[in-house]
Amino acid sequence: MEAGELRRAIEAGRAAASESGLQINDVVVIHNSDRVALRLVPCDVLARVAPSGYLADSEFEVEVAHRLAAVDAPVAELDPRVAPRVHVRDAFAISFWTYYEPVGSQIAPADYADALMRHHAALRQIDLGAPHVSDRVAVALSKVNDPEQSPELPDADRRFLSDTLGGLSAALTVDRADDQLLHGEPHPGNLLNTRRGPLFVDLATCCRGPIEFDLAHAPDEVGQHCPGADHDLIHRCRALNWAMFSAWRWRRDDRMPDREHWRAVGLNQVRTALDRCGLG
Structure with missing residues (x-):
């Protein structure tokens, strides 16, 4: 604000x-x-x-x-x-x-992964209506594709974000057999290191999808401690996450401070993530 x-x-x-x-x-x-x-x-x-x-x-x-x-x-x-x-x-x-008093030490990747897996296990125990990841992407795509909602987005970047969001989202809807409730944005800023251990915050992003979507928000090393994770899918989800982040920053009514800086960062991160998974 x-x-x-x-x-x-x-x-x-x-x-x-x-x-x-x-x-x-x-x-x-x-x-x-x-x-x-x-x-x-x-x-x-x-x-x-x-x-x-x-x-x-x-x-x-x-x-x-x-x-x-x-x-x-x-x-x-x-x-x-x-x-x-x-x-x-x-x-x-x-x-x-x-309010949890923060503990100074950094959360180790293995502890981060353990907290996320326990969180996923807890989410499997509750009955909650939540949107699918693809529904969240559709909202972001609607902002990108409507010049009235994102009037400052250059045409070339609009096409780039639209193609990225549409293409990567389609890949997530092919097989939903392993989908479950997710945190939605379990990045390091949403994981507190407390005396009770790591605790996730910002629960409004809860959605349904593959666990790789959550892992894509965490540092790279975290996925190495999650047996069975599809690392190619993690990379694609990371590009998708950055594309959605970019879409929000170009909204006419976005309230994030210093959004001009984050607009540039977001687009650069999308391109880097696409290159990493061979989709650049």
């Missing part, structure tokens, strides 16, 4: 927390993107604040967290002092989570 919207998001999070009976003397911005994560002190709660257009996503995330907590998944939990729901205030959707 840009500075003005960020200030309003902070005030909305503070006000909703106070109304829920939490004590707040200070607010620390932990992460700022199209949504923000705020540490509220001294109550030590993490508030996730999103524009009201993300209300459905926020409600879905709370539902996923509630169900996964019941099967001991390695995920961050909702704060037990606040009702497990999304609070709406001043055009923002706000949810309250347990």
